[in-house]
Amino acid sequence: MPAPDGHLKIKRVAIDTEPENTVFLSRQCAVYRPEEFRALKKIEVTSGGKSLLATLSITDDHAITAPDELGLGVQAFRRLGAPEGAAVEIEQATPPRSLDAVRRKIAGEVMSPDEIKAIINDIAAHRYSPMEIAAYLIAAASFTTTDEVLAMTRAMAASGAQIDWDAPLVVDKHCIGGIPGNRTSMIVAPIVAAHGLTMPKTSSRAITSPSGTADTMEVLANVALSIDEMKDVVEREHACLAWGGHVNLSPADDVLITVERPLSIDTREQMVASILSKKLAAGSTHIVLDIPMGPTAKVRSQSEAVRLRKLMEYVSAEIGLVIDVVFTDGAQPVGRGIGPVLEARDVMAVLNNEAHAPADLRARALLLAGRVLDFDPDLRGGMGRKRAQELLDSGKALAAMERIIDAQGRADKPACAGELTAEIIATHEGVVAAMDCFRIARIARLAGAPMDKGAGIDLFKKMGDPVKKGDALYRIHSCFSSDFEFAKAMAHEHSGVTVDGAPVRKSVHT
Known part of the structure; x- marks a missing residue:
């Protein structure tokens, strides 16, 4: 059906232009002269009362866009929300006054x-x-002043959906990140659910890390829940572990992150606004915040951690959130697995109380779960840690996790660790003296994590462990040969593990 006079028809063009909106106009356009728009940085696209700003590209290929069509890239098509074939018009965009x-x-x-x-x-x-x-x-x-951080937090929380749980106590736990394998949320949430507190845990996907909580949980269950689905799961099971990006919480933060990461901009002011705006939008009332400190972590000194804690506490108080800040050890990765499948394996080993489950992951999860449970006014002060261990040891936390997985939609086919493997071995005897969290995370990402759920690193040694010459320090898992070669090359250059002051550089195939 032709579009009305003076209009074009919308066509979805399967080109990913994240994060920008991009539209495609034929050079032989029947309605507009493309030359009139070429000098413009932005145009405004309007259809049925909906509009968006977009970057214009001119095409000579009618297979992409015909003369009577306006092609919308994947992002622009989704954000405009109009169907293919709908009438659309364009005009010069006025630059944002802001x-x-x-x-x-x-x-x-x-x-x-x-x-x-x-x-x-x-x-x-x-x-x-x-x-x-x-x-x-x-x-x-x-x-950035403290008042600007507060205003930014409020504005970011109000920029998208806001959830009201109609409950006086809605708890959450968050880690500022930077430590591979630190998947405590997937243990804390079922412990808290088993106790009976409300914990709607929304998490991000990885941006620069080998896995985010949402990536790891997706190995076990569906995480792309709508707000209504999320509410249904929480109403039935007291908790969820969902992908926050799917429920439009603080969407401005998601846009900012796409630019922050390539520029390595990660100020404490922006971090505070990012974290607290999402917790406020998610309807949380009480939060435990984990700040790992270590030489290769995001926060590298006690003084830096204290400054971040004070800013978190100030803004939280002003927006009506109760926050408990916990400093934890960020000198090395947590658990053994780094990457979605390997991290999910560790989480389930802890919840199953398996003998070989990573002791450090278990201990950290119990510490944080205990601090969350201490928010419960019906629990005697200081008893949260003991209660958390009771729920874990008894299997009630595992049962709660299984119910959450079923409620969100259990994964159809369990993912497996990548079959391409190489072991990084010690070239001399000694003791593991240091582990570079940043480099180990980069190697795991080069191996394919989190895009390939089975890619990552399986750690065999941690700081303080004795090492003999020829011992395997960790194993790289990949699913594609190109990723495998990239990861091996970086690990061979510098493994990220230091034995008695000397980095290990040699890899061996298995």
Whole structure:
């Protein structure tokens, strides 16, 4: 069916242009002259009362876009929300007015809450290009006041969906990240559920790590829950372990992250706004925050950790959240598995009380679960850790996890560890003196994690363990030969494990 006069028809073009909205216009367009738009950075696309800003690309291939069509890349098509074939029109886009506030920030001025709200709303609506987002982030990284952090947190929480659980106590637990294998949330949530507290745990997918909680949980169950599905699971089982990106919580944060990571911008101010905005939007009232400290962790000193804790506590109090900050050891990875399948294996070993389950993962999960349970007014003060262990030892936490998995939708086919393997061996006798969390995580990502659920690293030695020449320190798992070669090459250059002050460099195939 032809579009009305002066309109084009929408066509979905299977091109991934994340994070930008991109549209495609034929050079032989029957309605518009492409030359009129070529100098524009953005155009506004409108269909049936819905609109979005997008970057325009001109095409000479009618297989991509015919003269009477406007092609929308995957992101633009999804965000506009109009069906294929619907009538659409385009016009010159007016630059977001909030960019004036960004320019003032670049000049060193302090932004008002209204200016910050306008910036965050425009970012959430994808009105900023990656270059404009980068300008905002870099300006904010130079200096951000405490009041600006508070305003940013509130604006980010209000930029998307907000969940109300109609309950006086809704608990959560969050780790600031940076430590491979630290999948405590998947143990804490079923312990808390078995106790009877409400814990709607939403987690992110990995961005620069080998696995996020959502990636690991997806090995066992569906994590792409809608808000209604999430509420149903929590109502029945007291907890869930879902992917936060699917329920549109603090969407501006998800956009910001796509630019933050390549630029390695990770200020404590932005971190506070990111974490607390999502917890506020998720309806949490009480949060345990895990801050690992270590030489290769995100937070590397006690003074840095204290500054972060104080900012977290201040903003939490202002937005009505109760927060308990816990400092933990971030000197080395937690557990043995690094990568979705291997981490899921460790989690289930702890929940099953298996003899070979990683003791450090179990101990850390019990510590954090205990702190969450201490929020329960009906539990005697300081008894949370003991109660958590009772629930784990008795098998009640495992039973709760199995119910959560079934409620979310159990994975049809269990994923397996990658079959391409290489072991990194010790070249001399000694003791494991240090482990570089950042490098080990990079090797696991090069191996294919988290894209390939079975890719990653299986650790055989931890800090303080004695090592003999020829002992395997860890095993790399991959699913594709190219990834396998990349990971081996990096591990051979420097394994990330230091034995008596000397890094291990040799790999052996098995």
